[in-house]
Amino acid sequence: MLVSSRVDLALATGAAGVHLPQNDLPVAAARALLGDGPLLGRSVHSAEAARQAAMEGADYLVFGPVFATASHPGRPGRGVAGLEEVAAAVSIPVLAIGGVDAERARTCREAGAAGFAAIGYFKER
Secondary structure: OEEEOOHHHHHHHOOOEEEEOOOOOOHHHHHHHHOOOOEEEEEEOOHHHHHHHHHOOOOEEEEOOOOOOOOOOOOOOOHHHHHHHHHHHOOOOEEEOOOOOHHHHHHHHHOOOOEEOOOHHHHOO
């Protein structure tokens, strides 16, 4: 289990790690609190943010929204080219999120994503 944002809660419960939204606690601060064991992920929306998170000790990144998605109405997707740029900018796994379905998951993998995260995809199943 990964806990969103709450490093203290992850430590108290023995969770596998923490996932931080882009504008949350800095990755370096979270890593200092967590130590080297637990997973630490960060949501990013640009190659610059991806490089920063990787440099500070993130284990993985989630980039998106790649495509327009119902969970963020009115926000355009950042596109496959944006995903490709982020995946090429770092040496840690990047997961795609946002409007990903089975066909788009294949496209995301071809663009360099290690996998994908989803909400709607699993709700429909």
